[in-house]
Amino acid sequence: MKRITTLYAALAVLALVPWFLGNRYVFHIATMITIMTPMAFSMGLMLKLGQLSIAQPAFMGIGAYAAALLSMQLGLPTPAALLCGGLIGGLMALATGPVFLRIKGVYFVLLTYAFGEVIFLIFQEWTSLTGGMSGLYGIPKLSLFGFRLAQTYHYYVLGLVFTVLCFLVLRGIEKSNIGAIIEALNEDEMLSRSIGSNAIAWRVAAYTLSGFIAGISGGIYAFYIGFLSPDPFGFRGSVDLIVINTIGGTGSILGPLLGAIVVVPLPELLREARQYQLLIYGVCLMASIIFIKQGLVSLGRRRGGKA
Amino acid sequence: MIEQMIVNGLLAGLIYVIMALGFTMIFGIMRIVNFAHGEFYMIGAVVVFILAGSFGWPFFLAVLCGGLAAGLLGVVIERALFRRLVSEEMPSMIMSLAVAIILQSTVLIVFGPAEQSVNRPFSGVWTLGRAVVPWDRTVVALGALVVLAGFYAFLKLSRLGLAMRAVAQDPETSSLMGVEAGLVYSAAFGMSCLLAGLAGGLMAPIYTVGPYMGELPMLKAFVVVILGGLGSVPGAMLGGLLLGLSESVLSTQFSSGIALIASFLMVLLIVVVRPAGLMGRIAR
Amino acid sequence: MTRVLDVQGLTKRFGGLTAVSDISFSVEKGEIFGIIGPNGAGKTTLFNVIAGHYKPTAGRVAFAGIDITAHSSDEIGRRGIARTFQAVHLFKQETVRENLRRAEVIARLNHPFALFSKSKPNGEVELEDVARFVGLGALLDVVAGGLAYGHQKILGIGMAMMVSPKLILMDEPAAGLNPSEKREASTLVRRLRDERGISILIVEHDMPLVMNICDRILVVNQGKRICLGTPDVIKADEKVIDAYLGENYEFA
Numbered sequence: 027m028k029r030i031t032t033l034y035a036a037l038a039v040l041a042l043v044p045w046f047l048g049n050r051y052v053f054h055i056a057t058m059i060t061i062m063t064p065m066a067f068s069m070g071l072m073l074k075l076g077q078l079s080i081a082q083p084a085f086m087g088i089g090a091y092a093a094a095l096l097s098m099q100l101g102l103p104t105p106a107a108l109l110c111g112g113l114i115g116g117l118m119a120l121a122t123g124p125v126f127l128r129i130k131g132v133y134f135v136l137l138t139y140a141f142g143e144v145i146f147l148i149f150q151e152w153t154s155l156t157g158g159m160s161g162l163y164g165i166p167k168l169s170l171f172g173f174r175l176a177q178t179y180h181y182y183v184l185g186l187v188f189t190v191l192c193f194l195v196l197r198g199i200e201k202s203n204i205g206a207i208i209e210a211l212n213e214d215e216m217l218s219r220s221i222g223s224n225a226i227a228w229r230v231a232a233y234t235l236s237g238f239i240a241g242i243s244g245g246i247y248a249f250y251i252g253f254l255s256p257d258p259f260g261f262r263g264s265v266d267l268i269v270i271n272t273i274g275g276t277g278s279i280l281g282p283l284l285g286a287i288v289v290v291p292l293p294e295l296l297r298e299a300r301q302y303q304l305l306i307y308g309v310c311l312m313a314s315i316i317f318i319k320q321g322l323v324s325l326g327r328r329r330g331g332k333a
Numbered sequence: 334m335i336e337q338m339i340v341n342g343l344l345a346g347l348i349y350v351i352m353a354l355g356f357t358m359i360f361g362i363m364r365i366v367n368f369a370h371g372e373f374y375m376i377g378a379v380v381v382f383i384l385a386g387s388f389g390w391p392f393f394l395a396v397l398c399g400g401l402a403a404g405l406l407g408v409v410i411e412r413a414l415f416r417r418l419v420s421e422e423m424p425s426m427i428m429s430l431a432v433a434i435i436l437q438s439t440v441l442i443v444f445g446p447a448e449q450s451v452n453r454p455f456s457g458v459w460t461l462g463r464a465v466v467p468w469d470r471t472v473v474a475l476g477a478l479v480v481l482a483g484f485y486a487f488l489k490l491s492r493l494g495l496a497m498r499a500v501a502q503d504p505e506t507s508s509l510m511g512v513e514a515g516l517v518y519s520a521a522f523g524m525s526c527l528l529a530g531l532a533g534g535l536m537a538p539i540y541t542v543g544p545y546m547g548e549l550p551m552l553k554a555f556v557v558v559i560l561g562g563l564g565s566v567p568g569a570m571l572g573g574l575l576l577g578l579s580e581s582v583l584s585t586q587f588s589s590g591i592a593l594i595a596s597f598l599m600v601l602l603i604v605v606v607r608p609a610g611l612m613g614r615i616a617r
Numbered sequence: 618m619t620r621v622l623d624v625q626g627l628t629k630r631f632g633g634l635t636a637v638s639d640i641s642f643s644v645e646k647g648e649i650f651g652i653i654g655p656n657g658a659g660k661t662t663l664f665n666v667i668a669g670h671y672k673p674t675a676g677r678v679a680f681a682g683i684d685i686t687a688h689s690s691d692e693i694g695r696r697g698i699a700r701t702f703q704a705v706h707l708f709k710q711e712t713v714r715e716n717l718r719r720a721e722v723i724a725r726l727n728h729p730f731a732l733f734s735k736s737k738p739n740g741e742v743e744l745e746d747v748a749r750f751v752g753l754g755a756l757l758d759v760v761a762g763g764l765a766y767g768h769q770k771i772l773g774i775g776m777a778m779m780v781s782p783k784l785i786l787m788d789e790p791a792a793g794l795n796p797s798e799k800r801e802a803s804t805l806v807r808r809l810r811d812e813r814g815i816s817i818l819i820v821e822h823d824m825p826l827v828m829n830i831c832d833r834i835l836v837v838n839q840g841k842r843i844c845l846g847t848p849d850v851i852k853a854d855e856k857v858i859d860a861y862l863g864e865n866y867e868f869a
Contacts, residue, residue, distance in 0.1 A: 129605070133563075133604055136555070136604060137600075137605070140559070147594045151588070151590035151594065268430060272427055301442045307438075308431050308432070311434065312435065315428050
């Protein structure tokens with residue numbers, strides 16, 4: 027119990043670091059962490075159900091383009107556009123879930139991979155709407171209650187709030203009866219179903235939530251960067267999320283959080299040696315599969331008992 | 334027009350078949366979805382670029398060396414990294430992602446990000462009916478046919494080929510019958526990478542050579558294998574030609590982007606309706 | 618309406634193989650009904666069709682007058698039919714208490730929308746009551762995977778009870794148990810009916826046990842019905858003895 031309190035305190039201090047350093051670049055990295063952490067949560071949520079979904083960046087992209095286009099083309103107020111982006115992400119998951127989630131294991135991975143590619147290609151090919159590979163420019167800044175979020179640190183705070191919110195909600199779910207139901211489904215689906223658990227409905231619910239979270243992350247990203255191209259929403263994006271979840275560990279909600287804090291700054295820190303960042307990335311991933319099957323979280327657990 | 338589309342489709346399809354065969358074989362035998370498959374294609378091409386392009390070796394010798402280099406590397410990687418993960422579908426898949434990243438970045442570090450081109454060893458065109466066929470593509474197609482024939486003979490005639498088919502069909506019984514699984518795993522992985530390397534080598538003069546060149550063929554192999562059924566050799570053949578043809582038609586009529594979207598929509602449909610693919614049996 | 622389960626003309630074919638052929642029977646309220654047959658007779662297929670794992674090729678299954686023929690296993694579970702497994706299915710890492718609690722939670726919150734409905738939780742009291750009833754009251758805090766095999770099977774029955782079922786389908790409850798565990802299991806099955814009013818359908822290999830506790834028995838062989846009746850009728854039936862010839866069965 028004490029160990030976990032220390033960890034939360036350390037995380038809280040860590041969240042304040044950008045202000046101590048006061049550097050705009052540090053704020054940028056920190057903001058990217060707060061955007062990628064909910065993304066990693068959304069993949070981790072599906073992993074808890076035993077399903078590796080490669081489609082999460084696609085949902086992020088759907089949220090990003092939806093938020094940007096709704097505010098640019100239809101003149102929707104930016105917070106409403108952000109929310110709509112999340113809802114559309116969730117709805118896409120809700121619509122595809124009942125079909126996709128009947129499939130399990132490798133085939134589910136391949137299915138979501140194909141789905142992700144289709145969405146990615148649509149971003150790329152539908153140039154009249156998305157600008158295609160040359161990108162979508164001129165996305166307005168987010169305005170909340172008449173306050174225009176123009177600075178990097180504004181988005182950091184926004185991302186931080188959303189991350190903490192996701193953390194609390196998912197942590198709450200994990201600790202509640204729903205967490206037990208989901209764990210039971212993953213552990214023994216036949217038994218769960220014999221007691222009446224509606225496996226598909228629970229999976230679809232989790233998938234919808236994961237799509238919503240990814241959609242909101244995408245919206246925040248769109249308003250923060252102010253420019254969208256299909257690139258971050260392709261297979262590369264999924265690999266990043268897999269790396270984060272593998273290195274952080276999937277046993278607990280803390281896993282993706284720690285994973286994102288470690289992994290997201292990596293390419294930025296290695297900026298001078300750009301060609302080496304991929305290599306280090308790959309080696310880390312490989313090492314984490316070989317040496318720490320349960321990820322970073324399990325390291326703490328092994329030494330300190332149950333986290 | 335139709336003849337041209339069919340010729341183009343078959344020319345592309347043959348390479349897809351070779352890529353897909355190796356990919357599907359590793360899944361059939363080791364239950365590993367190898368996301369690094371495209372990188373072995375890339376390595377074959379890079380070796381051809383060095384040997385034929387820089388040292389002026391004969392093209393086919395360079396292709397053979399490219400294939401062997403990819404195959405050997407495959408054997409080493411299988412033994413060092415994948416052996417411990419046989420039949421563990423998720424961890425092995427993530428491991429293959431790691432391997433893909435490492436191979437890509439290594440080539441990136443050594444060669445830089447620039448796309449290089451290899452001089453075409455053949456040029457000119459000939460006509461088949463009303464279709465125009467470039468000589469270099471013809472040579473690639475012939476090379477692909479030789480590779481396919483060789484692979485088929487290996488699978489049907491050699492003892493190792495027989496052992497591989499046996500393990501793919503029923504690992505437990507085969508091990509009871511004295512088939513040494515370890516050897517079969519090495520052979521299968523090596524063979525699969527050899528095929529990818531040969532395909533990459535053959536294609537090196539057609540497209541440019543660079544660290545990321547394996548991604549698209551990997552994507553195609555993936556589509557083919559789902560269409561034909563994961564783990565099915567006849568399925569890979571049928572799926573490869575089918576994808577080549579459908580792409581050729583769709584990209585002529587619409588655009589290559591539409592063709593790619595259509596192929597992934599096909600994948601979605603197949604996985605949902607018939608997960609075992611067109612020719613596959615439901616794996617137990 | 619005293620029929621709890623009504624099976625009419627049930628047939629299941631796999632390709633060319635007919636595993637279950639035109640089987641009809643019904644389970645009355647408060648009855649312990651047994652299905653027996655030699656190995657490969659189609660008992661397990663029959664069980665799986667009723668439990669919703671296979672869709673039948675022909676025929677219908679009704680529960681309390683409602684057609685449940687093509688329902689999935691979880692729909693059947695929600696209707697009030699619980700089941701136990703031949704090979705134990707438990708949450709082995711968790712304690713007995715947590716297993717029972719989970720069963721209750723899963724049954725109550727069987728669908729995400731159930732979160733918004735106000736059904737009353739049956740809570741800890743019933744959990745401990747069930748644990749005492751099946752004889753695991755003293756083992757509530759033991760991890761399920763560490764229980765003796767017999768106790769694991771009994772915990773399976775306890776979990777089925779947490780669903781408050783009207784009918785429990787039992788798939789070979791005696792398989793893997795030693796003689797004293799078998800006696801305990803038999804007693805428990807009877808008490809379930811006598812004290813809780815739960816009807817029970819047993820598919821079992823163990824002839825003496827079935828003869829001992831069942832009110833009526835259906836004998837199947839090669840997917841077909843051989844005989845149906847009370848244990849006395851079964852014991853006297855020529856065809857049953859023929860079906861088991863060479864299997865060295867002793868009729869208790």
